[in-house]
Amino acid sequence: MGNLKEIKSKAELEEAIHGVTPIVVVHFSGSQCEASRQIDQVFSQLATDFPHALFLRVDFEGKREISEAYKVSKVPYFLFYKDGKIVETLRNTNPSSLANKIASLAGPTNLAGPAAPASLGMAAGPTVIEKVQEMSKESGSSSDHQNPTPGLSRYLAGRVKQLIDSHHIFLFMEGYPDQPKYQSSKTVVDVLHKEGVSFGSFDVTAEDEIREAVKLYSNWPSYPQLYCHGSLIGGSDIVVALHENGELNSVFRDHGFDGGSSTTGVADSVTGLSDKLMSRLKDLVNAKPVMVFMEGKNDEPNGYSENSIIGILQEERAPFETFDVLLDEEVREGLKVLSNWSSYPQVYVKGEFIGGFDIVSEMHKSGELTRLLSEKQIIMLN
Structure with a gap:
């Protein structure tokens, strides 16, 4: 395959990137990595689908000097070049992501009739489609x-x-x-x-x-x-x-979807939550501008996370109310579905789920929580 090449040296790679082909895709692959071997099959098929682009493969383990020069520490890893300049990178093994990134650079508008992709001008040919299905089962x-x-x-x-x-x-x-x-x-x-x-x-x-x-x-x-x-x-x-x-x-x-209702965490047919419970949960999360659902009471938090959340909100000078989920099993389990979050504490701002301890703590440290509370007119900045 003329537009798919194995790279043997750093000089060869640099020459190819800055050569006559405007679109270059570099795949750092590893024979010891199962995910890399799988996505490499998609990479090879895409080289057929997009003959006007140049596809380069670099052995991550065997060509360490190239990997180090391009700061590649994990495979699979892709670099996308246009006219000798890097325009995109990709670190995951999603074949759809790879196909669409290549299509965005070397898509149908750049291809002449005889050289159209095997997928009839789309980003994924039949082989790629099969690989999407196969890999989705494993990912x-x-x-x-x-x-x-x-x-x-x-x-x-x-x-x-x-x-x-x-x-x-x-x-x-x-x-x-x-x-x-x-x-x-x-x-x-x-x-x-x-x-x-x-x-x-x-x-x-x-x-x-x-x-x-x-x-x-x-x-x-x-x-x-x-x-x-x-x-x-x-x-x-x-x-x-x-x-x-x-x-x-x-x-x-x-991907586990066999039709039917598309909503999760809201519709009874999917969540099993009754209309009555859904209404109650929504009333609770909107009871005050800031609601904290936790294990324990405001003055008697059960653990470090709960105590820390209270301290953070007090430091932000944000008025809030707490709800002890240990006292109501229906609310405790229902909120996990409503928020799609499996643990406590949970913080809501004006009815919107913000996150648990880790997220709220990070927001507090970065100043993002202050900004959010100010935007929601819960606190006033000096």
């Missing part, structure tokens, strides 16, 4: 986000995860499903309607903070972004390719 719905995302506060990461996990199928888009602002968002909405699935959505143009946070969370630079059970499926190119090949429904099933 788990949220394994990529167990640890804090570099450059993203725990608070914002928590907010993004809350949104993604609020529905089995969730779409970050520009506009609303009935009023999309751009064709790419409209296209994905149309596909989901044709597939007959319900979904949640968020207009990223309405909140810049979330718009940028989602990009960091997903390591994905553009919108729309479609998720199923917490796992990124891809952008419009990937979604359309899967739909046109009749594989989107299979991908949904592979």
Whole structure:
């Protein structure tokens, strides 16, 4: 394959990056890493799909001098170059992410007729689609986000995860499903309607903070972004390719979604929470501008986390009220579903779940909690 090459030296790599081919994708792979071996199959297929781009493979273990020069410490790792300048990096093993990043640089608009991708102009050919399905079974719905995302506060990461996990199928888009602002968002909405699935959505143009946070969370630079059970499926190119090949429904099933209601943590049919309990929980989280659900009372907290949360809010001079979840098992278990958060304490600001001890503590240290409380007009800054 003429556009897929094994790199033997640092000089050869630099020459290729600055050569005549404007789009260059570098994959640092490792034979000892199972995830790297799997994604390498997708990488090879994409080299076929995008013949006008140059695909370079570097052996992470065997070419340590190259890995060290490019500050690569873990594989798989991808570098994306355009006209000799680095424009993107990718650290995860999501085949959809890899395919869409390449499509955004060397997509259909850059390809002549005879050289069109095997996927009929979309970002994923049949082999890639099969690999998406295979790898989705192994990756788990949220394994990529167990640890804090570099450059993203725990608070914002928590907010993004809350949104993604609020529905089995969730779409970050520009506009609303009935009023999309751009064709790419409209296209994905149309596909989901044709597939007959319900979904949640968020207009990223309405909140810049979330718009940028989602990009960091997903390591994905553009919108729309479609998720199923917490796992990124891809952008419009990937979604359309899967739909046109009749594989989107299979991908949904592979991610644990078999149709039906799309909402989680809210609708009784999914959560098992009664309307009466849902109403009570919503009343509780909105009872005061700041509500702390904890184990123990305000003056008798049960543990370090509860005591620390109280100290933080007192230091912020924010009025708050506490609720002892040990006294009400129904509320204790119900809130875990409502917030999609499995532990206590839980802090709510004007009805919105902010996070537990770790997130609130980090927000306090960074000044983000002060800013939030001020924006919500709970405290007044001097």
